[in-house]
Amino acid sequence: MKKSSLFDTLKPRSVDGLDGLFLAVVQDYKSDEVLMCAFMDEKSLELTLETRLMxxxxxxxxxxxxxxxxxxxxQEVKSVYVDCDGDALLFKVKQVGGACHMGYRSCFYRRLADDKLEVDGVKVFEPKEVYVD
Structure with a gap:
């Protein structure tokens, strides 16, 4: 699909007073594990499609x-899907290291169990060692 035809298909939304945003859902391309969700604008989507890096x-x-x-x-992009409303994108990626800034492979590392959140994910790096202020 050409970039122009993709953009013609998309219907951006307003989020936090900002116009022109799309929800990006990111999955591991082999396991289908959901890694994260974030927002994209037209420029970030263009760069993602050009470089194949999220x-x-x-x-x-x-x-x-x-x-x-x-x-x-x-995150190396392997494939891209557009939802039926055109306001969300699904990216299947090869994740290098962890997706979560808290050090976990997935941002969805906490599970609700008996009204409490339990850690149910794999920590793959220590944020203090990676992110320097």
């Missing part, structure tokens, strides 16, 4: 970021 738009920092830029935990 880029996102941070709603809190209001800026573009490349996954793994400081940690080395990159």
């Amino acid at each position: 880029h996102y738009f941070s709603t809190s920092r209001r800026s573009l970021w490349k996954k793994g830029e400081s940690s080395g935990n990159i």
